[in-house]
Amino acid sequence: MTVAVAGVGAIGLELARRLDAGDGGLRLVAVSARDRAKAEAALAGFRAPPPLRPLAALAEADIVVEAMPAAAFDAVAEPAVAAGRIFVPASVGALLARPGLIQAARASGARILVPTGALLGLDAVRAAAEGPVESVTLETRKPPAGLAGAPYLREHGIRLEGLEAPTRIFAGNALEAARGFPANVNVAAALALAGIGPERTQVEIWADPTSTRNTHTIRVEAEAARFSMTIEGVPSAANPRTGRLTPLSILAALRGLVATLKVGS
Structure with missing residues (x-):
């Protein structure tokens, strides 16, 4: 092909x-x-x-x-x-x-x-979504450089320079996350499409100056299974907003x- x-x-x-x-x-x-x-x-x-x-x-x-x-x-x-x-x-x-x-x-x-x-584990999310699902959540933690320039930060006057401790900068659903961080959390959109949709998929985004990796944790509560998964991706040297x-x-x-x-x- x-x-x-x-x-x-x-x-x-x-x-x-x-x-x-x-x-x-x-x-x-x-x-x-x-x-x-x-x-x-x-x-x-x-x-x-x-x-x-x-x-x-x-x-x-x-x-x-x-x-x-x-x-x-x-x-x-x-x-x-x-x-x-x-x-x-x-x-x-x-x-x-x-x-x-x-x-x-x-x-x-x-x-x-x-x-x-x-991300990881979308096969499991897709399988669980064939039956009743109570909740799907995603927690994303990135070094501040990996979130720089996001529209959500500009709109809310959030500055990440000089951040010394992990700070939650966003909480909402996947649709809102995709709008506010279009270059940073495509993982949230993929998770929403694999599972229960963008309105029901909940997302937290943290700026973490203590981390050198992009960390994503998925938690699913479903009739067929309860599971959580965490992946620590190495940021790309060419663009820290994405991973290798x-x-x-x-x-x-x-x-x-x-x-x-x-x-x-």
Whole structure:
């Protein structure tokens, strides 16, 4: 299957690099970037450097991966869905505000594949959600640098500089979290989509100057099971707002599309 990647930042470049290294059944055929010169320099060492294409042209590939700032989401998603492609968003939070995109995919025959990203245990959450679920909560703790620039902080005049102790800076549902922290908590959106929806999924976000990792703890109370899970992700050196696990998760999801043996639901 052919793959096009929108964005060559911390997520997109690592994914493109691994696809270029060779993987049975997957072929990188195009990328798109805001800064063409920077992208060309980053791709120069590839075994087979992919062409730089406009965002809309990426929909010529079988699979379109979105790994750009959330503001560019529609320019990537809409052509891919209209063309009936497999669309893989890294900006998962953007989906929560766009239910029409799912309806459009149903009409065109497109598929929207949400990767696990920096989370864990979405298989268990999806399974539990097949029955009654009392509650799903997510507690996210990040170093202050990993939350810098979030709209919620600007709107509420919250400053993280000089923070000395872990501080809760947000409590609300997943929809509110995705709006206030579009580059920081795509994990909340993925959890909500896998489970009981964005209005019922509760989220806490902590700025933790004592931590060097992005820590996410899921707690689920359901008829079938009660469980909690914690993952400590290493922030990307290129962008502390995302983790090193995210591009690997997308690659694993793509491999699942072409694998002879696929493990997990």
